[in-house]
Amino acid sequence: MKIYFSGSIRGGRQDAQLYQEIISHLKNYGEVLTEHIGQMDLQEDAITDIEIHNQDMAWLIASDVIIADVTVPSLGVGYEIGRGLEMKKPIYCFHRGEKTSAMISGCKEISTYKYETLEEVKGLIDGVFEKFQD
């Protein structure tokens, strides 16, 4: 199972540590193609924006499932979800707080879950992958 994890980078890195924990949990279920999103010392400077975009699109195409943390609003995360939808990928979005964008929670092709703690989001992820294993 190839997993595309999507989380904010230029939108804000306040949840980077949490992304790292989520990615480490996702590894119980397959290969996470976008492990760099959880790196606390992420260096963007080494590659151009075109290279970032093209590499991420290739990973998105290769992925079997998209898991996105949409708590921190991010243009890139929204773009990846939209492109993933066009590709008919299964998409699961997770967020803290009362609401996320209606363009995510209001889309019937996207499964959106609210959580508060790391333990809670891990449990929700377990539920998602149990469905895949059926």
Ligand SMILES: O=c1[nH]c(=O)n([C@H]2C[C@H](O)[C@@H](COP(=O)(O)O)O2)cc1CO
């Ligand atoms: O350096 C990067 N590397 C990278 O993989 N991305 C992708 C993966 C993330 O899921 C998403 C984050 O978008 P943004 O930077 O707009 O928050 O875009 C985005 C950037 C910077 O925009």
